Amino acid sequence: MNEMREQIRSYIVDNFLFGDDNGLDDSASFLESGMIDSTGILEVIGFLEENFSIKVKDDELIPENLDSIGNILGFLDRKLATA
Numbered sequence: 001m002n003e004m005r006e007q008i009r010s011y012i013v014d015n016f017l018f019g020d021d022n023g024l025d026d027s028a029s030f031l032e033s034g035m036i037d038s039t040g041i042l043e044v045i046g047f048l049e050e051n052f053s054i055k056v057k058d059d060e061l062i063p064e065n066l067d068s069i070g071n072i073l074g075f076l077d078r079k080l081a082t083a
Contacts, residue, residue: 004052008072011047016040026070031063041066048072054079 005026013021016036030036036044044066045056054076056065065075 004076005069005073007051008048008069011044012036012069015043024069026073027068029063029067031067044072048076052076052080054083 009021009024009026012030012035013019013024016030017024028035030041030044031038041061045061049055060075063071065071
């Protein structure tokens with residue numbers, strides 16, 4: 001899980017924060033902070049599908065699954081456990 005966290009964190013920092021993690025907290029909401037917009041969430045989904053060999057279904061496109069690093073980790077944990 002720690003390796004997944006680092007992969008996701010690096011992707012977010014490199015692609016949305018221009019390499020400056022500036023104390024990014026795993027529970028920080030991407031949408032509320034303005035860090036990532038709805039188009040950016042689609043990019044995150046593409047990253048997750050490609051790097052973790054999952055498919056994000058339409059009914060899974062909810063903030064509880066994708067709106068923070070912590071939420072993504074929980075979502076991936078559940079998704080990979082059922083794969």
